[in-house]
Amino acid sequence: MSSTELTSTLDFLTDAGHLLATTAPEVSAFLMSRRNNILFENELPQSQRQHVCTCCGHIMIMGQGSSLKVEHRKAMQRNPRLSKGKEHQSDTSPRSGPAKMITCGHCGRLTKTKLPAPAPISRRKIKAQEPINSAIPKQQLPGMAQTPQEAPSQKANSNANSKKRAKSRKAGLQALLDQNNATQGTRPGLSLSLFMKK
Structure with a gap:
């Protein structure tokens, strides 16, 4: 099926299913389940399939029998007592994001949509700044090119x-x-x- 033909078919099934949802719910469910099958056959993204029940084809509208639940996966706390090897193993495990679970108001089936994992938070530690006029003079390292006379001029x-x-x-x-x-x-x-x- 070509892309223009596919989009026109999906648009027709979506519009017809929504128009018939209140007057003929069985026909609407059949059209929307057919739409879901076409989406699955053509491997279209999961976001296109989330507002229709994958089992009965019922259009899931929140507040009209259907319910939405977002399941968060809590971030694992790092234990500072772990050895470096164990900590490295826990970091390599794949991170999964939150999941959106919609319960169908018609058949009670649960449709689960996985959302992408959030980007890891990187925190940089800020080094404490030393006072400029310290009472104890610093010892210079051999690789340093700056002399004590240059510091006041800067x-x-x-x-x-x-x-x-x-x-x-x-x-x-x-x-x-x-x-x-x-x-x-x-x-x-x-x-x-x-x-x-x-």
């Missing part, structure tokens, strides 16, 4: 940069205030700054 450069940024920020705010004052003199009307001055 500190002075970073201070100068932050002072320049602060001055430019202050100048920008002052320019905005000046512009606001200039437009306020030409524009009649009330503003919040007028009430604050009084």
